[in-house]
Amino acid sequence: MSKSNNSAAVTRRHFLSVSGAALAAASAVPLAAQQANQQIRSSDHHLPNEQQPGPNNTVNDSLNPDSVWPSETDNGTMLPFKYSFDLSHKEIDSGGWTRQVTVRDLAISKTMAGVEMRLTAGGIRELHWHVSGEWAYMIYGSARITAVDSDGKSFVNDVKAGDLWLFPGGVPHSIQGLGPNGCKFLLVFNQGDFDEFSTFLLSDWFKHTPKEVLAKNFGVPASTFDNIPKEKLYIFQSDLPRPLAEEQQQAGMGTGTIDEKFIFRPGDMKPSKVTAGGEVKIIDNKNFPVTDIAAAIVRLKPGGLRELHWHPMSDEWQYYVSGKGRMTVFDSGSKARTMDFQAGDVGYIQVSRPHYIENTGDEDLLFLEVFPIGTYQDISAAEWLAHTPTRLVDEHLRTGDDFLKKIPKNETVVMPL
Numbered sequence: 044m045s046k047s048n049n050s051a052a053v054t055r056r057h058f059l060s061v062s063g064a065a066l067a068a069a070s071a072v073p074l075a076a077q078q079a080n081q082q083i084r085s086s087d088h089h090l091p092n093e094q095q096p097g098p099n100n101t102v103n104d105s106l107n108p109d110s111v112w113p114s115e116t117d118n119g120t121m122l123p124f125k126y127s128f129d130l131s132h133k134e135i136d137s138g139g140w141t142r143q144v145t146v147r148d149l150a151i152s153k154t155m156a157g158v159e160m161r162l163t164a165g166g167i168r169e170l171h172w173h174v175s176g177e178w179a180y181m182i183y184g185s186a187r188i189t190a191v192d193s194d195g196k197s198f199v200n201d202v203k204a205g206d207l208w209l210f211p212g213g214v215p216h217s218i219q220g221l222g223p224n225g226c227k228f229l230l231v232f233n234q235g236d237f238d239e240f241s242t243f244l245l246s247d248w249f250k251h252t253p254k255e256v257l258a259k260n261f262g263v264p265a266s267t268f269d270n271i272p273k274e275k276l277y278i279f280q281s282d283l284p285r286p287l288a289e290e291q292q293q294a295g296m297g298t299g300t301i302d303e304k305f306i307f308r309p310g311d312m313k314p315s316k317v318t319a320g321g322e323v324k325i326i327d328n329k330n331f332p333v334t335d336i337a338a339a340i341v342r343l344k345p346g347g348l349r350e351l352h353w354h355p356m357s358d359e360w361q362y363y364v365s366g367k368g369r370m371t372v373f374d375s376g377s378k379a380r381t382m383d384f385q386a387g388d389v390g391y392i393q394v395s396r397p398h399y400i401e402n403t404g405d406e407d408l409l410f411l412e413v414f415p416i417g418t419y420q421d422i423s424a425a426e427w428l429a430h431t432p433t434r435l436v437d438e439h440l441r442t443g444d445d446f447l448k449k450i451p452k453n454e455t456v457v458m459p460l
């Protein structure tokens with residue numbers, strides 16, 4: 044058979060397979076359909092082309108139904124945009140533990156990285172700083188945080204579950220778990236290859252500075268520094284701090300204090316948007332002036348949808364706090380992938396790639412959207428279509444004018460149920 048005859052046969056089979064009659068008879072002729080490279084699906088995935096002989100990781104499969112049998116709208120090669128803290132190495136120290144998800148774990152997360160940390164009551168994350176900014180969200184318990192800004196002003200304050208903080212790059216700081224049972228929190232950095240295990244530590248720096256230089260710098264005998272720990276401290280157990288007012292007063296002597304500058308308490312703010320489907324709180328440099336990392340806290344009720352949208356200025360880093368959901372990300376060149384998320388998972392969306400998030404569970408879905416720029420920005424599909432001549436949109440989507448005229452003129456963010 045000549046080449047041209049062969050391709051003609053394929054073309055004829057393809058034509059037959061997409062006709063209505065062929066689709067109706069699909070389950071009877073799956074082999075022919077496969078030869079024509081036609082996707083044939085059944086609602087309960089019972090066809091021969093949908094069987095998945097083992098071995099299978101059935102636990103992973105149950106958490107990722109959209110990877111086991113993807114939606115027919117998914118297509119092409121998308122970089123994975125999901126990772127879970129549960130797969131990360133956990134470093135355990137006397138005062139708690141930590142683990143991270145960076146570009147080393149999730150290849151597309153080039154502009155942001157995240158850290159989970161647990162501190163016991165009294166457990167201290169050593170005085171330190173880093174080049175990137177640190178945005179934080181307290182998940183459980185409470186902590187005492189400290190910093191000093193470039194004017195030498197002192198910051199000492201307590202944060203509880205639901206509170207945020209922002210330490211700009213280069214600003215030295217510490218975190219200490221409070222009673223009764225310490226805390227757990229999330230840190231997000233505007234640097235994809237951030238490494239929590241390689242920050243500037245106070246004890247490490249002094250250990251690597253000649254003692255006679257330290258003596259000259261502080262005007263004291265060199266023996267003052269004889270007891271600097273030889274091993275790194277990093278996360279270590281200590282007693283609980285002194286009362287807040289006492290520590291604020293003592294640390295602020297001479298230069299004064301900035302007790303609220305680096306903290307934001309979302310519990311005290313009204314939602315930026317509320318609908319029957321959920322709510323969103325946007326925290327960026329408009330209401331939290333110090334921040335160069337914008338964020339949104341999104342709560343979706345069961346069935347709720349964070350509407351189709353994208354972010355024109357930066358990538359988005361997500362953390363799922365509670366509940367279950369799915370997200371489809373579309374990319375140019377007909378590429379789309381749907382992945383499933385639950386508490387402890389990280390999601391990542393590259394700049395300007397459109398996406399939605401849908402609550403697929405039976406409890407509220409709570410997740411964080413974090414951006415490596417100070418001002419929150421998005422473009423929604425509905426807003427775009429609502430403010431383009433209906434005639435023009437109809438020529439693309441053929442939905443009819445009626446539908447287009449009814450699209451809300453202002454961005455909804457969270458769709459009503």
Ligand code: MN
Nearest residue numbers: 171172173177
């Ligand atoms: Mn830090």
Ligand code: MN
Nearest residue numbers: 353354359412
């Ligand atoms: Mn988004």
